[in-house]
Amino acid sequence: MKRTHHCNELRPAHIGQTVTLSGWVHSRRDLGGLIFIDIRDREGRTQTVFDPSDLPAALFEQAAALRSECVVSITGAVRQRPVGTNNAKIPTGEVEVAVTALEVLNMAEVLPFPVDDPEIASKVNEELRLQYRYLDLRRPEMARNLKVRSKVAIATRSYMDEQGFLEVETPTLFKSTPEGAREFLVPNRREPGTFYALPQSPQQFKQILMVAGVERYFQLARCYRDEDLRADRQPEFTQVDIEMSFIEREDIYALIEGLLKRVWKTALNMDIPTPFKRISFEEALNRFGIDKPDTRFGMELVDFTAEFRTSTFKVFSGAIAAGGVVKALNAKGLAGATQGQIETMTEYAKSFGAKGLAYIKVENGEWKSPIVKFFSATEKAALIAKLAIEEGDLILFAADQWLTACEILGKIRLYCADVLKTQGRLVIPADQFNFLWVIEFPLLGFDREQNRWYSSHHPFTAPVTQDIPLLKTDPKKVRGQHYDVVVNGVELGGGSIRIHQPDVQKTVFEEVLQIPPEETKLRFGYMLDAFRYGAPPHGGIALGFDRLIAILCGTPSIRDVIAFPKTAKGTDLMTDSPATVSAKQLRDLHIELKVPKPAGMPTPPAPGTTPQ
RNA sequence: GGGGGUGUAGCUCAAUUGGUUAGAGCGCUGCCCUGUCACGGCAGAGGUUACGGGUUCGAGCCCCGCCACUCCCGCCA
Numbered sequence: 001m002k003r004t005h006h007c008n009e010l011r012p013a014h015i016g017q018t019v020t021l022s023g024w025v026h027s028r029r030d031l032g033g034l035i036f037i038d039i040r041d042r043e044g045r046t047q048t049v050f051d052p053s054d055l056p057a058a059l060f061e062q063a064a065a066l067r068s069e070c071v072v073s074i075t076g077a078v079r080q081r082p083v084g085t086n087n088a089k090i091p092t093g094e095v096e097v098a099v100t101a102l103e104v105l106n107m108a109e110v111l112p113f114p115v116d117d118p119e120i121a122s123k124v125n126e127e128l129r130l131q132y133r134y135l136d137l138r139r140p141e142m143a144r145n146l147k148v149r150s151k152v153a154i155a156t157r158s159y160m161d162e163q164g165f166l167e168v169e170t171p172t173l174f175k176s177t178p179e180g181a182r183e184f185l186v187p188n189r190r191e192p193g194t195f196y197a198l199p200q201s202p203q204q205f206k207q208i209l210m211v212a213g214v215e216r217y218f219q220l221a222r223c224y225r226d227e228d229l230r231a232d233r234q235p236e237f238t239q240v241d242i243e244m245s246f247i248e249r250e251d252i253y254a255l256i257e258g259l260l261k262r263v264w265k266t267a268l269n270m271d272i273p274t275p276f277k278r279i280s281f282e283e284a285l286n287r288f289g290i291d292k293p294d295t296r297f298g299m300e301l302v303d304f305t306a307e308f309r310t311s312t313f314k315v316f317s318g319a320i321a322a323g324g325v326v327k328a329l330n331a332k333g334l335a336g337a338t339q340g341q342i343e344t345m346t347e348y349a350k351s352f353g354a355k356g357l358a359y360i361k362v363e364n365g366e367w368k369s370p371i372v373k374f375f376s377a378t379e380k381a382a383l384i385a386k387l388a389i390e391e392g393d394l395i396l397f398a399a400d401q402w403l404t405a406c407e408i409l410g411k412i413r414l415y416c417a418d419v420l421k422t423q424g425r426l427v428i429p430a431d432q433f434n435f436l437w438v439i440e441f442p443l444l445g446f447d448r449e450q451n452r453w454y455s456s457h458h459p460f461t462a463p464v465t466q467d468i469p470l471l472k473t474d475p476k477k478v479r480g481q482h483y484d485v486v487v488n489g490v491e492l493g494g495g496s497i498r499i500h501q502p503d504v505q506k507t508v509f510e511e512v513l514q515i516p517p518e519e520t521k522l523r524f525g526y527m528l529d530a531f532r533y534g535a536p537p538h539g540g541i542a543l544g545f546d547r548l549i550a551i552l553c554g555t556p557s558i559r560d561v562i563a564f565p566k567t568a569k570g571t572d573l574m575t576d577s578p579a580t581v582s583a584k585q586l587r588d589l590h591i592e593l594k595v596p597k598p599a600g601m602p603t604p605p606a607p608g609t610t611p612q
Numbered sequence: 613g614g615g616g617g618u619g620u621a622g623c624u625c626a627a628u629u630g631g632u633u634a635g636a637g638c639g640c641u642g643c644c645c646u647g648u649c650a651c652g653g654c655a656g657a658g659g660u661u662a663c664g665g666g667u668u669c670g671a672g673c674c675c676c677g678c679c680a681c682u683c684c685c686g687c688c689a
Contacts, residue, residue, distance in 0.1 A: 027649075027650085029647090029648045029649060029651050029652095030645085030648095030651090031645060031646055031647070031648060031651070031652085032644065032645035032646070033645070033646035034645090034646040034647065034648080035646095035648095036647080036648050036649065036651085038649070047648085047649070049647085049648090051646075052646085053646090067640095068639090081647085082647065084647090085647055085648075085649085087648095087649055089649080090649085093649085096647095110622070110639075110640060111622080111623090111639085112622060112623080113622075113623050113624095113639095114622095114623065114624095114638080114639070116650095117623095117638080117650075119624095119650090120623065120624060120638075120639095121623090123623090123624060123625095124623065124624080125618090125619085125623085125624095125681070125682095126681065126682070127619095127680070127681045127682090128623085128681095130681090177689095179689050180688080180689040181687080181688050181689075182687080182688085200688090200689085203689095225688060226688095227687055227688045228613095228686080228687060228688080229688095230683080230684080230688090231682090231683070231684095233688070347615095351685065351686095454689075455689060456689080457689070458689050459689075461689095567680090567681065567682085568681075568682065568683085569680085569681085571680095573680095573681090
């Protein structure tokens, strides 16, 4: 019985045709004398009817014995449902198939969790879902996520192809490059003591491809980072990796805006407006306290440094005298915040090194606050004016060095938004996507502990041209030609125009980052070599593909858009990986373990060996 | 590495704050049911309360340890 239609295909136009459907028993309703079975496949589901008056008894009995998720193939005639029995919930709900033949392709055991009920299935313990991932992926919601991912991958490839890009694969067995994320290492059997590393990203290969004259490169590249995980971080993940020659920042902006426009149209049939807004790193911090602002709601930070410079409240004026700033935000309507919520916010502040968190609750016409008694009338008037203070508001302050003060309030702003969302007082439409470019990042950050400058993006990022002279005189002021694309508070991707002039690169490495020349040669020698033989000006970007798909699918966790993701500890519950290996495998790799053998666990036999 | 949350029937959750025989819905098994689509009705089975200790006359509940999952901080050039 070869299938003639999929389970989301039959409509009134098919009435009268004899069809064969194959799929899983989604649900069955056995009325005794009549059995309804919904057959589900990747595309949808269709109701089939077993009527004993038309069927041999044996076939009817067979249908009665079916259970959820048995795999069947049925043949029958498509017919109009009787008046009043249409099911508006499914696209095939106007018709049904009157079964004349049934083939049970496979029975299914009772499932560990339901796949037919989205309400329950979405709440099932993720541990179980991961252990039985093949069942989880059968759920229509998960199947849809896989489909969106595939469509977006294909749309990306076709868009990049139209734009003249070549898809080039780069090695996953690479060389360890110690800065940045911790790497996964792969021991080399052929030369004891040497290791490959899995790439954190194809960064260096893609730049070398520019030297190789590829001009326009892209890849859906698998990347590996051996760092602790989050809802939006997996040890292996996928980037849309892009690099172009003979371009400036504007070219990247236009390219990515076009790509995302295509992607949103493909996945959600939405037309997103371009060009995207642009905001400097400094403005993003000043207004939102974070370099990936969620601009779907207000509660922006307000600066009060001028107002409190000569204040008698020493916590504020002292912070300013020490070169810091005073900033505040108005958490509209949160005066009723619980002690626990204030506590949480205070913890955020403390985690940034602040001593505490100053606040004012505006309740019953009064300012309830431990600090307000120190404020002058002028200061109060300034607060009211600039923060538009009203009854029911909660005002939160940070007085610290500029970056710290901004970051504290940025964190608190997001927390307050979450609280308001939970209370239903802040509603953000699911189809609102606020894209923006964050630009003009500082090229360098300063590491107080090590007393040296470090690259805030990576050491190949080009400085803004007019800032190059500042490299040697005032590194803090140098802006990088670095850009991030952000949507709704999520960093979708980032990149930069790279340095292609050997003298600038030398200055950055040796004079700014203070890396000794011999070390530079050891770590980046092959790249610097390549750059000596005619490197075109170039730049690129990488988008987090998993995050992109998660946003399109409206899920907070990228595990929902990866077919076989790993847990927060990096294990795969379905295959029980990682696992120990045999002594022989270790010997081949010249590796001796220093970890104690797990108690009570015999050493597993080497794969492929048979017991003697 | 640190902090928070969760763990009770196959699944989702209760268990009046330490007190009788640990319950419900769904699922499962059996019987009944010819227009259901969350089908319905009747009956039934199903529990080492993650695991190991401890306190107590008595522990699902309190204490210590441990494991797993999860969220966050650190980390992620």
